[in-house]
Amino acid sequence: MDEEVVTILSNYIRGRFVEHAGSEWMDVVEPATGVVFAKLPLSDSQDVGAAVEAAREAQPGWASLEIKERADWLDAIADSLEASFEEIAELESRDTGKPISLARNVDANRSVANFRFFAGLIREQESEAFEMDDATNYVVNKSVGVGALITPWNLPLYLLSWKVAPAIGMGNTVVCKPSELTPMTADLLMRVIDGVGLPAGVVNLVHGDGAGAGSPLVAHPEIDLISFTGGTSTGEKVAASAAPMFKKISLELGGKNSSIVFADCDMEKTVAGVVRSGFLNQGQVCLCGSRVLVESSVYDEFETKFVESVERMRIGDPSDDSTDLGALISKDHLQKVQGYVNLAIEEGGRVLTGGAPCLPSEFEGGNWMAPTVIAGLSPESRCSTEEIFGPVVTLHRFESEEEAVEIANGTRYGLAGSVWTSDIERGKRVSEAMETGMVWVNTWLHRDLRVPFGGVKDSGVGREGGKWSLGFFSEAMNICVKHD
Numbered sequence: 048m049d050e051e052v053v054t055i056l057s058n059y060i061r062g063r064f065v066e067h068a069g070s071e072w073m074d075v076v077e078p079a080t081g082v083v084f085a086k087l088p089l090s091d092s093q094d095v096g097a098a099v100e101a102a103r104e105a106q107p108g109w110a111s112l113e114i115k116e117r118a119d120w121l122d123a124i125a126d127s128l129e130a131s132f133e134e135i136a137e138l139e140s141r142d143t144g145k146p147i148s149l150a151r152n153v154d155a156n157r158s159v160a161n162f163r164f165f166a167g168l169i170r171e172q173e174s175e176a177f178e179m180d181d182a183t184n185y186v187v188n189k190s191v192g193v194g195a196l197i198t199p200w201n202l203p204l205y206l207l208s209w210k211v212a213p214a215i216g217m218g219n220t221v222v223c224k225p226s227e228l229t230p231m232t233a234d235l236l237m238r239v240i241d242g243v244g245l246p247a248g249v250v251n252l253v254h255g256d257g258a259g260a261g262s263p264l265v266a267h268p269e270i271d272l273i274s275f276t277g278g279t280s281t282g283e284k285v286a287a288s289a290a291p292m293f294k295k296i297s298l299e300l301g302g303k304n305s306s307i308v309f310a311d312c313d314m315e316k317t318v319a320g321v322v323r324s325g326f327l328n329q330g331q332v333c334l335c336g337s338r339v340l341v342e343s344s345v346y347d348e349f350e351t352k353f354v355e356s357v358e359r360m361r362i363g364d365p366s367d368d369s370t371d372l373g374a375l376i377s378k379d380h381l382q383k384v385q386g387y388v389n390l391a392i393e394e395g396g397r398v399l400t401g402g403a404p405c406l407p408s409e410f411e412g413g414n415w416m417a418p419t420v421i422a423g424l425s426p427e428s429r430c431s432t433e434e435i436f437g438p439v440v441t442l443h444r445f446e447s448e449e450e451a452v453e454i455a456n457g458t459r460y461g462l463a464g465s466v467w468t469s470d471i472e473r474g475k476r477v478s479e480a481m482e483t484g485m486v487w488v489n490t491w492l493h494r495d496l497r498v499p500f501g502g503v504k505d506s507g508v509g510r511e512g513g514k515w516s517l518g519f520f521s522e523a524m525n526i527c528v529k530h531d
């Protein structure tokens with residue numbers, strides 16, 4: 048490896064890029080090739096302490112700005128990010144292994160849109176008042192204080208920008224802790240923030256792993272609010288650490304989402320939609336429909352068409368515009384996904400396609416897995432109920448609407464789902480019976496930034512998105528004024 052191309056990352060604290068206190072580093076590895084292309088500082092509680100202190104000191108001044116001024120800052124960040132659109136897409140594709148087309152259409156687009164959207168939303172916020180016969184109540188949305196924003200590796204800047212924009216828009220200052228596996232676009236965001244001249248200390252960033260940097264950040268007594276997106280087991284630790292200090296907390300966690308296919312669906316559109324839902328970003332989206340429930344009368348037809356469509360996907364060079372599927376995030380994750388395929392076979396499943404690592408010839412050092420479809424498993428099996436978070440979809444039959452709902456609700460998770468039918472009334476009825484935070488009918492991942500986002504059961508606590516984000520990142524205070 049040519050040393051010249053290795054980027055050395057640093058923390059961003061109080062408006063400066065600074066070295067971490069310790070001396071430990073971690074390699075940032077390109078998932079497609081296994082090549083090390085950056086070094087990440089493994090920060091510790093000392094770095095976390097410095098970042099929280101900077102955020103705390105900057106908070107009163109930042110909160111005292113007019114909403115319009117903060118909205119203008121968000122727009123300035125959006126403009127500057129937009130100017131770096133291609134760089135975002137290239138870094139994200141390289142850092143995560145995802146296809147460049149996806150990094151452009153989803154990651155880069157949404158990261159810019161998040162700042163612009165929340166700038167508009169906070170500008171339009173209306174003050175609420177409640178009249179009584181003898182008094183007027185009015186609601187003031189105050190900032191919460193200092194926020195810890197912790198994000199995973201699957202949609203790095205997309206998710207970080209979705210937290211930073213509403214958090215600072217509502218007058219909080221923040222410390223970001225992006226995933227140690229995908230730090231590159233968080234670094235880019237700090238360069239953008241530095242470039243537009245955002246007041247020092249409003250946004251700080253500490254690189255590092257969960258134990259060294261994430262854990263002391265959530266446990267820090269000066270952190271008032273935590274917005275965490277990641278796995279359910281990490282969420283448990285974050286919640287346990289935050290609870291004794293009554294920190295405001297939002298947890299966006301794992302999912303095991305069902306796509307329910309009824310016999311009256313538009314078969315062609317449904318197969319395309321369910322393939323996209325199962326395999327987008329190599330199945331590494333919390334909302335992916337990884338268990339597909341199909342009405343018995345069309346099961347055989349669906350299975351054949353679904354497998355044909357999966358086999359047509361192009362897997363390979365993430366930087367090629369025509370690639371559909373890239374690499375998995377890490378060797379460990381590839382092993383986990385493979386482990387689940389082996390388990391599915393032990394559990395009595397039949398692998399209809401894929402099932403093994405696949406190595407495009409020029410990417411021998413990378414983490415590649417063929418898109419995999421498994422049939423014949425019980426819907427209660429571990430592979431059908433546990434989050435695999437990879438390119439593995441299980442197919443199941445159902446006989447009635449009631450059975451479909453029962454299977455869909457038969458997991459510990461409750462994040463999302465989709466229903467495919469030409470009977471819209473049934474689509475809505477089945478959606479409402481599902482124990483999830485979101486359901487799509489005849490589509491998937493069709494996102495409007497104004498709508499609530501979040502899960503029930505073990506998929507999370509709280510809602511973000513649109514006005515729900517503004518609510519989470521602020522404290523509503525009521526002032527009751529007695530009339531003369």
Ligand code: NAD
Pocket residue numbers: 197198199200201202224225226227255256257258260261262265276277278279281282284285299300301302332333434436462502506507
């Ligand atoms: P993860 O839980 O391993 O890590 C997420 C983040 O938490 C990382 O930044 C990590 O360093 C940090 N972390 C780890 N241990 C910590 C601790 N003890 N205290 C504080 N921070 C800690 O998750 P991941 O593997 O990066 O991401 C995949 C998971 O994220 C999947 O389960 C997926 O479903 C979930 N996810 C959920 C959503 C959603 O909106 N619900 C969105 C994307 C991903």
